[in-house]
Amino acid sequence: MSDNSTGFTKGIGYGFVTVRLHPEHGYFGGLLVVNALARPMEFHCTLPVKPSRAQSILYGPTLHDFVCGEQIARALLSKAKSTPTIIFTDTSPVLSVRHFLSIPIGWLESDTEDEQSSMIIPTSNANRVCKSYRVEDVIIQVPEEFQDDGHAIVASWKQNSPQIDLMEPFTRITEALFEANPAAKAA
Amino acid sequence: MMKPFMEEIRVNADAESNRLEKGVQTIEPFDISEANSFFGSGCHDSAMSCSLSSSDLVANLSIELCDSQKETLLPTADIRTLSLTLGGQLPKTIGFTFPESPMWIVAKETPKPASEPTTDSLVVNSASNPSNESALACRASRKDRPKMTRMRPPGDLVKLEDRLYYVLQPPLETLIQSAKLTFPFQPFPYQFEGVAFLFSRAAAILADEMGLGKTMQAITTIRMLLLSGELQTVLLICPKPLVTNWVREFGQWAPEVPVAVIEGDQSKRAWVWNHPQAPVKIANYELLMRDRSLLETNDFKSDASENFSPAQLHFDLVVLDEAQRIKNRNSTTSEIVRSISRSRSWALTGTPIENSTDDLVSIFEFLSPGYLHNDMPLKAMSHASRDYILRRTKDKVLTEMPPKMFRDAELDLTSEQISTYKIAEEEGVIGLTDMGDEITIQHVFELVLRLKQICNFDPITGASCKLERLEADLEEVAASGQKAIVFSQWVDTLDKISSKLERFSPLHYHGRIPSKQRDSVIERFKNDPKHTVILMSYGAGAVGLNLQFCHYVFLFDRWWNPAVEDQAINRAHRLGVKGTVTVSRMMAMNTIEQRIHNVLEEKRALINTLFAETGEPKSLGLTQKEIFGLFNLHLPHRHSKAA
Numbered sequence: 001m002s003d004n005s006t007g008f009t010k011g012i013g014y015g016f017v018t019v020r021l022h023p024e025h026g027y028f029g030g031l032l033v034v035n036a037l038a039r040p041m042e043f044h045c046t047l048p049v050k051p052s053r054a055q056s057i058l059y060g061p062t063l064h065d066f067v068c069g070e071q072i073a074r075a076l077l078s079k080a081k082s083t084p085t086i087i088f089t090d091t092s093p094v095l096s097v098r099h100f101l102s103i104p105i106g107w108l109e110s111d112t113e114d115e116q117s118s119m120i121i122p123t124s125n126a127n128r129v130c131k132s133y134r135v136e137d138v139i140i141q142v143p144e145e146f147q148d149d150g151h152a153i154v155a156s157w158k159q160n161s162p163q164i165d166l167m168e169p170f171t172r173i174t175e176a177l178f179e180a181n182p183a184a185k186a187a
Numbered sequence: 188m189m190k191p192f193m194e195e196i197r198v199n200a201d202a203e204s205n206r207l208e209k210g211v212q213t214i215e216p217f218d219i220s221e222a223n224s225f226f227g228s229g230c231h232d233s234a235m236s237c238s239l240s241s242s243d244l245v246a247n248l249s250i251e252l253c254d255s256q257k258e259t260l261l262p263t264a265d266i267r268t269l270s271l272t273l274g275g276q277l278p279k280t281i282g283f284t285f286p287e288s289p290m291w292i293v294a295k296e297t298p299k300p301a302s303e304p305t306t307d308s309l310v311v312n313s314a315s316n317p318s319n320e321s322a323l324a325c326r327a328s329r330k331d332r333p334k335m336t337r338m339r340p341p342g343d344l345v346k347l348e349d350r351l352y353y354v355l356q357p358p359l360e361t362l363i364q365s366a367k368l369t370f371p372f373q374p375f376p377y378q379f380e381g382v383a384f385l386f387s388r389a390a391a392i393l394a395d396e397m398g399l400g401k402t403m404q405a406i407t408t409i410r411m412l413l414l415s416g417e418l419q420t421v422l423l424i425c426p427k428p429l430v431t432n433w434v435r436e437f438g439q440w441a442p443e444v445p446v447a448v449i450e451g452d453q454s455k456r457a458w459v460w461n462h463p464q465a466p467v468k469i470a471n472y473e474l475l476m477r478d479r480s481l482l483e484t485n486d487f488k489s490d491a492s493e494n495f496s497p498a499q500l501h502f503d504l505v506v507l508d509e510a511q512r513i514k515n516r517n518s519t520t521s522e523i524v525r526s527i528s529r530s531r532s533w534a535l536t537g538t539p540i541e542n543s544t545d546d547l548v549s550i551f552e553f554l555s556p557g558y559l560h561n562d563m564p565l566k567a568m569s570h571a572s573r574d575y576i577l578r579r580t581k582d583k584v585l586t587e588m589p590p591k592m593f594r595d596a597e598l599d600l601t602s603e604q605i606s607t608y609k610i611a612e613e614e615g616v617i618g619l620t621d622m623g624d625e626i627t628i629q630h631v632f633e634l635v636l637r638l639k640q641i642c643n644f645d646p647i648t649g650a651s652c653k654l655e656r657l658e659a660d661l662e663e664v665a666a667s668g669q670k671a672i673v674f675s676q677w678v679d680t681l682d683k684i685s686s687k688l689e690r691f692s693p694l695h696y697h698g699r700i701p702s703k704q705r706d707s708v709i710e711r712f713k714n715d716p717k718h719t720v721i722l723m724s725y726g727a728g729a730v731g732l733n734l735q736f737c738h739y740v741f742l743f744d745r746w747w748n749p750a751v752e753d754q755a756i757n758r759a760h761r762l763g764v765k766g767t768v769t770v771s772r773m774m775a776m777n778t779i780e781q782r783i784h785n786v787l788e789e790k791r792a793l794i795n796t797l798f799a800e801t802g803e804p805k806s807l808g809l810t811q812k813e814i815f816g817l818f819n820l821h822l823p824h825r826h827s828k829a830a
Contacts, residue, residue: 071278
């Protein structure tokens with residue numbers, strides 16, 4: 001669906017999912033869907049999520065993947081009113097949501113984690129093998145079993161040329177999570 | 188539902204434990220609180236904790252307790268099989284959708300050919316750690332990017348959805364780039380901060396020091412709000428001499444935004460007020476008085492044309508330039524401005540407090556009536572107003588801007604001036620003393636002005652120590668190919684100066700120069716090298732002019748208020764100035780001028796004190812007591828008040 005007068009393809013949304021872990025309150029997840037001009041279309045966030053002890057024990061090293069991907073990312077994406085063309089995440093455990101979705105998802109390793117922040121980015125302990133692709137000046141990784149996603153992401157990016165700095169929306173989501181959960185701001 | 192079941196487990200576990208003691212079975216006993224934790228009872232805010240009840244025992248994951256042992260060691264034991272459902276219910280979420288504004292959508296550039304390596308395909312195979320050269324190069328490239336400016340929701344915005352709307356906007360630089368907005372020159376980072384500040388605020392004071400570009404920041408924000416569809420109608424009110432300056436600045440910073448100036452006879456003005464094609468209307472304060480009836484009742488039909496809408500005029504935004512014009516809330520101007528129907532209110536001023544904190548309270552009556560009041564303690568007022576005011580000073584944000592050098596020219600009166608001055612002062616003071624309690628502030632003012640005029644020129648001979656010094660200094664200025672501004676309180680004084688400075692081809696910019704000619708005067712001064720000096724009155728030339736090509740400013744006499752002097756000086760010392768600005772403040776020693784200077788220096792220190800949020804609220808203008816004190820006179824039985 002393209003608007004010829006503007007050259008802007010309406011309806012194309014890019015999803016950005018992030019999960020932050022607070023030592024006291026647990027996991028906070030956020031999804032921001034932006035248009036090709038990086039402007040917000042919709043935003044969803046979870047209430048703080050804390051796994052039970054049973055889950056901690058039973059999921060072991062894959063707990064982050066379960067909570068961030070199968071639970072939080074899945075819940076957020078199920079609430080999105082528009083279907084993003086591509087999903088980006090700076091939280092590697094979120095990649096596990098790919099098993100429940102048919103949308104390409106790529107992980108961008110964050111290089112700007114705020115040391116002052118009370119929350120950290122959970123990292124996956126699962127032994128996942130990824131393939132790396134380059135989009136603009138960012139390296140994107142996709143699970144090896146979904147490596148076609150990488151080609152799809154690159155092709156889509158080439159075709160639509162969205163004006164998005166891929167790392168930037170995660171800053172917005174994190175600030176929005178703090179705004180929605182002021183308690184998480186305090187370390 | 189959960190708890191009884193847990194208790195049942197505990198009972199069974201205890202039973203098993205008893206058997207263990209008898210050496211029959213190995214099983215770990217439950218603690219009830221631990222069991223609650225284990226099974227997620229009351230665990231957390233979200234619904235993600237595993238749920239477990241007799242009806243929920245779905246065998247996604249089973250824990251079978253000592254099954255093999257059950258077969259061999261306890262063939263008759265009643266061992267239960269527990270089934271846990273993990274992750275059956277997804278976490279609760281909250282969500283917001285944001286309307287897309289079609290106005291923001293702009294044509295994108297022609298897509299680059301596929302062969303261009305802007306977007307690369309597969310670069311490496313790796314595990315989850317992209318620690319290769321390519322990844323490192325990407326990171327380095329990202330870190331080199333300039334800092335982005337983010338919007339922040341104002342403190343008085345309560346609704347989470349409204350706050351998130353601003354939090355989730357892309358950086359200002361991204362918005363500008365994607366909307367393909369261009370600027371005559373790259374704004375400074377602090378100017379982007381100013382735009383981000385105004386963008387989200389319904390009530391705001393941009394109180395940057397003069398010369399930091401308040402006009403540009405306001406215009407850019409208006410431009411972006413118009414493009415985003417958040418504004419449709421804007422009214423900008425400024426002093427009359429600045430109208431053409433605003434029109435020019437809009438042409439420079441927002442060339443695609445149509446601007447209409449409210450001017451002409453009443454019927455024309457009525458038409459412009461309602462002109463829908465120009466989203467930005469510019470009016471001057473003086474004109475508001477005449478159009479008061481139009482603004483308040485909008486009774487256009489009877490005045491002009493049948494086509495005008497009878498509905499009350501409403502503006503999405505009203506901007507007051509030089510907002511100190513409404514510092515007296517009882518003035519007609521202030522009343523009219525406050526009566527205009529509007530959604531957003533911004534005030535632009537380099538001097539939100541000219542005399543006392545009352546000035547700030549008056550501006551807030553326009554922004555948010557009743558929010559501040561006069562009897563608030565200074566700290567409370569400072570705290571309450573903090574989120575509404577953005578004030579930056581040059582020394583804080585323009586660390587690379589050339590400094591301004593003050594050179595106080597402390598001059599001795601000529602012999603002719605001295606004799607005239609002494610007679611005038613002695614006679615004046617005697618006259619004032621003789622008046623006793625009949626004396627008023629006006630009487631004292633008259634004497635002050637009379638003496639100041641003598642300090643400029645001897646009325647009998649025309650002798651002037653200041654003019655002698657000025658001529659000598661201007662010779663230097665002209666010889667170096669530079670230009671200078673000379674400020675005076677009186678047009679007559681400027682005329683006298685002009686007659687002595689003909690060799691410098693002086694230009695005039697003051698109240699006797701018609702408004703329509705003033706722009707051309709500035710243009711000639713800027714572009715014609717033969718005009719070395721421009722003579723300005725404080726009233727006409729102190730605000731809104733950009734004369735940063737001048738490196739010399741002479742204050743031939745002093746104004747009552749340091750803020751007005753600062754505004755005058757900052758015509759030259761502002762953005763774009765390429766060298767040090769030298770300010771010569773001429774002062775006749777041992778005269779009324781020196782006494783006023785001393786008081787003004789104290790006032791200047793007080794302004795700094797107030798913005799540092801310390802000290803007691805004090806009047807920043809000359810009080811009646813201080814004015815009487817210039818002549819060692821006692822204040823008659825009246826209350827002290829700021830002049």
